[in-house]
Structure formats: C-alpha cells, structure tokens
Amino acid sequence: MFTVTSLRRGAIALLSSALALTAVAHHSTAEFDYTKQQTLQGTVKEVQWTNPHSFIQLLVPKAGGEPVEWAVEIGSPSINIAMGWKKNSVKPGEKVTLLISPARNGSPLGTLRKLTFEDGRELVGVAGRVRPTPPAAPAQGK
Amino acid sequence: MRRIAWCLAAVLSLQLAGCGSKSADQHVARTPDDLLGIWVPDAAPRELTVNGSPPPLTEDAAATYAQHKARFVEGDFGYDPTSWCAGPGLPRILTMPYPFEIRRSGDHLAFIHGWYRWFRTVDLNGPEPQPPLPTTLGFPVGRFEGDTLVIRTVGLTDTTVLDAAGLPHSDQLVITERLRVLPDGRLEDRMTFEDPDTFTAPWETVLTFHRDPAARVTDDVCIDRLAKGEPAEDLSRVSPPPATTAKPASPPAPVAQPRLTGMWEAKTFGIFVPEAEAKFNPNGKALFDRNAAAMKSGHIMQTAWTSCRPGAVSTMTMSREAIMVLETADEITILYEMPRMVRRIHMNAEHPKDLQPSYVGHSVGRWEGDVLVVDTIGYNGFAELGAGGQPTSAQMHTVERFTPAADGSYDIEVTITDPAYYTEPVVLKRGWKKKDARHPLEYDCMENPREEDYKSSYFVHEQYRPVCMRVAGKGMELSKMVCKPWTGE
Numbered sequence: 001m002f003t004v005t006s007l008r009r010g011a012i013a014l015l016s017s018a019l020a021l022t023a024v025a026h027h028s029t030a031e032f033d034y035t036k037q038q039t040l041q042g043t044v045k046e047v048q049w050t051n052p053h054s055f056i057q058l059l060v061p062k063a064g065g066e067p068v069e070w071a072v073e074i075g076s077p078s079i080n081i082a083m084g085w086k087k088n089s090v091k092p093g094e095k096v097t098l099l100i101s102p103a104r105n106g107s108p109l110g111t112l113r114k115l116t117f118e119d120g121r122e123l124v125g126v127a128g129r130v131r132p133t134p135p136a137a138p139a140q141g142k
Numbered sequence: 143m144r145r146i147a148w149c150l151a152a153v154l155s156l157q158l159a160g161c162g163s164k165s166a167d168q169h170v171a172r173t174p175d176d177l178l179g180i181w182v183p184d185a186a187p188r189e190l191t192v193n194g195s196p197p198p199l200t201e202d203a204a205a206t207y208a209q210h211k212a213r214f215v216e217g218d219f220g221y222d223p224t225s226w227c228a229g230p231g232l233p234r235i236l237t238m239p240y241p242f243e244i245r246r247s248g249d250h251l252a253f254i255h256g257w258y259r260w261f262r263t264v265d266l267n268g269p270e271p272q273p274p275l276p277t278t279l280g281f282p283v284g285r286f287e288g289d290t291l292v293i294r295t296v297g298l299t300d301t302t303v304l305d306a307a308g309l310p311h312s313d314q315l316v317i318t319e320r321l322r323v324l325p326d327g328r329l330e331d332r333m334t335f336e337d338p339d340t341f342t343a344p345w346e347t348v349l350t351f352h353r354d355p356a357a358r359v360t361d362d363v364c365i366d367r368l369a370k371g372e373p374a375e376d377l378s379r380v381s382p383p384p385a386t387t388a389k390p391a392s393p394p395a396p397v398a399q400p401r402l403t404g405m406w407e408a409k410t411f412g413i414f415v416p417e418a419e420a421k422f423n424p425n426g427k428a429l430f431d432r433n434a435a436a437m438k439s440g441h442i443m444q445t446a447w448t449s450c451r452p453g454a455v456s457t458m459t460m461s462r463e464a465i466m467v468l469e470t471a472d473e474i475t476i477l478y479e480m481p482r483m484v485r486r487i488h489m490n491a492e493h494p495k496d497l498q499p500s501y502v503g504h505s506v507g508r509w510e511g512d513v514l515v516v517d518t519i520g521y522n523g524f525a526e527l528g529a530g531g532q533p534t535s536a537q538m539h540t541v542e543r544f545t546p547a548a549d550g551s552y553d554i555e556v557t558i559t560d561p562a563y564y565t566e567p568v569v570l571k572r573g574w575k576k577k578d579a580r581h582p583l584e585y586d587c588m589e590n591p592r593e594e595d596y597k598s599s600y601f602v603h604e605q606y607r608p609v610c611m612r613v614a615g616k617g618m619e620l621s622k623m624v625c626k627p628w629t630g631e
Binding site: 031033045046048050051052053055057066069071077078081087103104105107109 | 274275440441442448583584585586587589590592594597598612614615617618620621
C-alpha cells in the first residue's frame with residue numbers, strides 16, 4: 001500500500017539512518033560553519049519550497065539602516081515533510097526566530113537548526129537534527 | 143472508418159476472422175500493445191483549448207492567465223519552469239516537440255520523454271494513491287478499457303503551468319486521460335481537467351501524436367543546450383504528421399520471467415567513494431586535491447551531479463530513492479528518481495563501433511545464470527565518482543554485476559576502470575532492495591538554482607557553470623529567475 005503513513009515511516013527510517021548524508025545530498029555543506037550558532041529575528045519575506053533545498057528569505061532589522069535579507073537553507077520538500085513541516089508551515093509576513101549555523105564566508109546565509117514562531121511553536125531544521133551539538137572540527141566535505 | 147464498420151458488422155454476425163489483422167497503411171488498435179513504442183507530437187500547441195475556445199476559468203485564474211499571456215507575448219517565460227529547465231509537468235511536457243516512448247512491463251507502464259530525462263510511470267494495478275507531496279507529473283494510476291488506456295492523475299504541484307502561455311492550476315487538479323490509437327495510426331490523448339479552484343467546470347482537450355521510424359528518445363540535458371545558447375524548448379523540432387502514418391514497429395517481446403521489473407531502492411547510499419582515492423594515479427590525485435582545497439575554503443563544489451547533469455556512473459556510486467525497472471526481451475530500462483536518469487541496458491547486444499560520447503554511455507547486458515552483467519562504455523568524461531569530485535575520463539569502462547541474495551535483494555559489484563586517473567580498477571560493493579511503494583517521487587534538480595549558491599561555488603569543470611539562476615530581489619521585491627551565462631560577477 002502506498003499511503004502517507006507508510007511513506008512517512010520510510011522517510012523517518014531514512015532520517016534516523018542516513019539523514020546526515022541526505023542533508024548533503026545535493027552538494028557538500030562545507031560552506032557552513034557548524035561550530036557556530038547564530039540567532040536571527042525577523043520577518044519572513046519569501047519561502048522557496050523547492051528541490052534540491054528549500055529556503056526561507058528573512059528580513060532582519062538593522063539599527064540605522066535597511067533590513068538585511070538572510071537566506072536560510074532548510075531541507076528538500078520530502079525531507080521537510082518527514083520532519084513535520086508543511087508547504088505552508090511558514091508564511092511570508094510572519095515574525096520568526098531562526099537559530100542557524102552561518103556560512104563561512106560571512107555572507108547573510110545560513111542553514112537552519114531551529115525555527116521558533118511568535119507563539120512559541122517550533123520546527124526543527126535538518127542541521128538541528130543531524131548536528132545537535134557542534135562538532136569540534138568539521139570533517140572535509142561534511 | 144469503413145474497416146471499423148466492417149469489423150463491427152463482423153462482430154455482430156460473429157464472423158471475427160480478419161478483424162485483428164492490420165494493413166500497411168491502416169492500423170486499427172486491437173490490443174493495448176499498440177500504444178507501445180515511440181510517438182512524436184503532431185504539434186506543439188502554445189495554448190490548450192476546448193475545441194478552439196479557452197478553458198472555463200474562474201475570475202482569479204483568468205486574471206493570472208492574462209498576465210502570463212502578456213509576458214508570453216513579450217518573450218518573458220519566467221512563469222514557466224520549463225524555461226529554466228525545471229520540470230514542465232503534465233500536460234505541458236506533452237505539448238513540447240520532443241518524442242516520447244511508452245514501454246510496459248507487467249503492471250508498470252512508463253512514458254520516457256525526450257526532454258531532459260523526465261519519465262512518468264503509470265501504476266496499472268494499484269490502489270488510489272495518497273500523495274505525500276505534490277509533484278510535477280503527479281501519481282498516475284491506469285487501467286485498460288478495451289484498447290483504450292485510461293489514466294487518472296492526482297498529486298500535481300501548482301508550481302507548473304498547463305500550457306506554454308501559462309494556463310494556471312491548483313494542486314487540487316485531477317487529470318483523466320484516455321489514450322487510444324486512431325484508425326489512421328496516430329495516438330490520441332483525450333484529457334479531462336477537473337480543478338474547482340481554477341476552472342468553473344471540467345473541460346477536455348485533445349493532443350495527438352504520430353510515429354516516425356527515425357525518431358529516437360535520447361539522453362537530453364536541457365542545461366547543456368541552454369549553455370550553448372539554444373532555447374530550453376526547441377520549437378524548430380516541430381514535425382507535423384506525414385500524409386501516411388508509418389507502420390508501427392512490432393512491440394518489444396516480453397520477457398518470459400521478469401526478474402527485476404518493479405520498484406527498488408539502494409540498500410545503502412553514500413556520497414563519498416574512498417575506494418577510489420586509494421587508486422589514484424598522479425593526475426587523479428592532483429585533481430582530487432584541488433577539489434578538496436576548494437571545499438576546505440568553504441566553497442560549494444559543483445560537480446556533474448550537483449549541477450544537474452549526472453552521468454550513469456553516479457547511479458552506480460550514489461544511487462538512492464526509487465529505482466523503477468522495466469524489462470523486455472531486448473532491453474532492461476532503469477528509471478532513477480535521484481539522480482533523475484534513464485538508463486537502457488541493451489540485452490545480448492554489442493557496443494556499436496561509432497559511439498557518440500554521452501553522460502549515460504552505452505550499456506549492454508547479459509544474464510550469466512542468475513547474475514546480470516552490465517557493461518558500459520562511451521562516457522563523455524563529465525562525471526565524478528563521488529562528492530569528493532573523484533574525476534573520470536572518456537576512457538572510463540564500468541561493469542556492474544547484479545547477484546541475487548537470499549532475501550530477494552541484489553548485491554551489486556561495480557568495477558570502474560579508467561586509466562586516465564586510476565592505477566587499477568576501482569571496485570565498489572552496492573545493492574538494491576525492493577521498495578514498498580507504487581510510485582516514485584521526483585527529484586527536480588533544476589527547480590531552484592540560486593545565485594547565492596553559485597557565488598560561493600567552485601566548479602570542477604567549466605561546463606558545470608549555470609545559465610539560469612534565482613536572483614534575490616532588492617528590498618521588498620521578490621526573487622526572480624534570470625537566465626544569462628554565469629560569469630561569477
């Protein structure tokens with residue numbers, strides 16, 4: 001039987017066994033520094049619910065200037081669904097807090113560890129599941 | 143028509159002899175097998191119509207369609223994912239002037255499209271699907287009513303458009319197709335669209351296709367055509383039907399005992415291939431070290447895989463997700479969900495002498511008892527064995543040995559020989575196990591190429607540079623897809 005339940009179960013089995021690899025399925029994640037964590041508070045401008053990775057574009061207020069637009073990577077739609085997300089879980093205009101690991105090159109880019117809504121609800125990002133504690137020294141390509 | 147009338151009269155009088163035979167210029171469908179083979183669209187309609195009139199759109203949908211049409215006239219096709227080589231969806235892919243092939247093996251029927259490796263597998267014996275997420279080609283379930291194939295498709299993503307002019311739809315869309323071979327030998331696909339969010343009533347349109355003995359469904363890589371300055375959809379390919387329809391080739395003979403037909407998935411998957419690294423010659427080591435240095439400096443490494451043009455060797459080293467296999471006596475067809483690819487194993491055949499190098503190469507196969515041996519040459523040198531960027535050349539030769547295991551799975555030994563970069567053959571152990579699903583999902587690799595990613599990318603080959611990318615909007619302006627050769631500026 002092809003059901004949501006059986007597929008979810010399969011997807012979750014996949015998560016538990018191989019999510020670390022799934023997370024880097026499309027490209028290596030060497031661009032992110034998993035030893036660092038950063039909190040962003042802002043307003044969702046755009047959600048790109050797409051392969052190979054989905055993104056939240058977040059406008060973060062900057063004192064005395066224009067807001068800075070951050071791009072925060074989340075998983076592919078199939079991985080996100082297996083982790084409890086829906087296509088419309090996050091909507092443009094919502095105020096959210098994102099815990100991320102930032103890009104090494106200092107650009108406003110990161111990979112999501114955890115998203116918190118204004119009412120306290122949370123969604124976990126792939127990086128939050130795969131790398132719950134920052135490793136001491138990231139291995140090459142991982 | 144006269145022949146049908148005659149046959150109908152014969153049926154009524156129980157004189158059936160002769161009704162099933164075909165003359166050279168008139169092929170009346172008598173079995174579902176008549177749908178099989180390669181079909182070429184009669185036209186590439188830019189707008190789908192109901193007998194020449196527009197579909198019955200809701201007010202909102204009509205406004206969206208009008209906006210898209212205005213952009214279409216201006217040559218701005220940014221509303222159509224096809225324009226940047228992402229999935230066209232159904233029925234858009236059938237309105238493109240590219241041939242497709244219908245193959246069947248048991249309960250599985252597949253449309254193998256000649257545009258960028260897309261395929262659609264139709265479940266001929268399954269329950270009503272419950273899509274976990276919508277996809278561009280949806281979750282088709284089919285059944286034969288006499289010689290007509292009826293396909294019902296649900297689970298279609300609203301990110302595609304139904305025609306080139308940008309006819310919108312919601313993810314509530316249900317498409318019912320009735321496919322049959324017409325008395326003149328052409329294929330008719332009569333499609334009904336039901337989507338209360340978009341249309342005020344169900345509506346129907348008809349697409350037709352013809353046979354052309356010269357037509358081939360080849361390994362099309364859309365982004366390589368874009369890089370050469372060609373359009374994503376080449377309308378110069380439109381070939382109207384000839385005055386007399388070509389005689390259909392005999393359908394491929396079924397296999398007596400299918401061994402691989404059905405859905406599989408990799409037993410384990412990985413993206414690193416350390417086995418190769420121990421076998422590098424100095425040239426291979428130098429390229430690998432260059433790649434490693436780029437990654438250590440924080441770059442995204444763009445390989446054939448990540449730049450959406452994987453070679454067949456990637457299915458051997460990094461295969462994953464669903465793998466659908468169809469078998470006929472002459473061919474084992476392997477449809478990979480991720481990386482999306484169609485491989486054709488020519489059974490009991492020889493490699494031709496004048497091979498054109500390609501990403502997928504040329505594969506021949508044979509059964510040695512219970513073991514399937516697949517030998518592939520004719521690669522183009524644009525493939526990496528793993529996420530470390532282990533290089534390959536056009537000299538590469540691969541041999542896959544599929545050995546059945548006691549639990550019904552297959553162990554696969556892959557031997558990769560490439561003297562350009564390796565001192566001796568690289569041997570990998572992989573495997574397939576049965577997958578408990580009726581439909582593969584989709585991996586639409588080109589759905590969202592982002593400029594931001596390319597800004598911090600390292601390209602293993604210059605050929606992997608993008609043409610189309612999503613550019614972030616300034617201020618409150620939304621992002622948009624822009625197609626221009628990437629210079630890194």
